[in-house]
Amino acid sequence: MNERKKAFPARFRNDMILIGVLLFLSLCLALYLFFFRGKGDTVKVTVDGEVYGVYALSEDRTEEIRDGEDYNLLVIRNGRAYMESASCPDGICVSHHAIHRDGESIVCLPNRVVVTVSAEGDGAPDIIS
Amino acid sequence: MKNRSKTVAFLGVCTALALILAYLEILLQPLFPTLPGIKMGLPNIVIVFLLYRRGIGAAVGVSFLRILLVTMLFGNAMAFFFSVAGAFLSLLLMIILRRMSFLSTVGVSVAGAVAHNIGQILTAMLVLETVELGYYLVILTVSGTVAGIVIGLAGAMLIKKIPQKIV
Known part of the structure; x- marks a missing residue:
């Protein structure tokens, strides 16, 4: 004791x-x-680890990411990207704040969707991995 | 505890308690809409208690059963893998740290909570084939630390207050 x-x-x-x-x-x-991490200027969308599309942050647009029954509605406005709505049950991706910095991402686990901001030129070597 | 059936009954009650705490957590989630993905880890109170009072087998068994039941009731296969990955890393670290005994229940619980989150982030990295989850790591480490302190304090209280002869 x-x-x-x-x-x-x-x-x-x-x-x-x-x-x-x-x-x-x-x-x-x-x-x-x-x-x-500076400002990024493109957003890359991947579904199941495969690239779905790359969009410029400077251009306002709405993109429906569809994979069978699942969908995520990605909106790019005023240089920021956010998830407007999604079919996933938890809605974590929808409540995530709008992203614009290099390396920031919104992840929707149920739909396996990842939206990542990256800086100019995807081919530029990133020495910090 | 002397007889086997008493052990079975006790661990059954513990599993039920862990299950209901997990359910409570799901019910409480809409109250904190600004903190997505963050959980208190209430069922871990039961696991920490069992780890200290009934040993590794009881803690691992109840933890696994709890995950299996929660997945069957509310989740899907994916949620199961995330939960198991988190629980595995968390239990492993808690067992080791408890053995080394240089941390109190609170420290063990904090380490367990953070390990749980790291396990899930690692699984997410594998599933999504992405490494851009640094932001989640920050949020989940801080929230895991806070949750771990609370759970650890609650666990320590139970370990101290519940009489030895009952369990």
Whole structure:
């Protein structure tokens, strides 16, 4: 019993270290994603890992991504892309905020649709992978 | 616990509890529409409790049964793979960390929650063949940490308060 009492504060401290490290790492990743990624100018849509289409962000358009029964309605407006509506049950993709930064993406898991923003020239080498 | 049937009954009740907590979570989801994909992980209270009080077998068994039942009732095959991937990584890490015993229940639970989310993101990367899920990683790590603290505190309370002779 005595030993347990002594051991507790050390574990508590370790917990704090773990929580601190996790939050710090996610903060770093968030800052990296926020500041070191410029604006993108095209959106790439993939269904089941295969490219469905690539669209320019500068042009307003509405694209229906259809795969059998499933559909996702992608809207590009004012340089941002968002999911207007979708057939998926959870609606996570629809509630996702509009994306415009390089590397940002909207994922619709049930329909296996991924919408990703990328910067000019898909062929440009991305040294940070 | 001495006899076998008592163990079976107890683990059955635990599975039912984990199942109902998972259902409660599904019911509560519309309350937080701004946080898509984030879950509290309420059933994990049961898993953490079992891991500490009844050992690895009970925790793994109840966790797997819970996922199977939830999938059969509300989900689909895809949801099953995501759940299993998350649960596998989460349980593995929690078992190891519990063994090493330098973290309290809260720390173990936090690690488990984050591991669960990472397992799911890794599965998503495989399924969708994409690596652009960094944003989800940030959101899910933070939410997993917070949820893990809450679940860990609740679990620790149960482990302490529920008398040994009952379970």
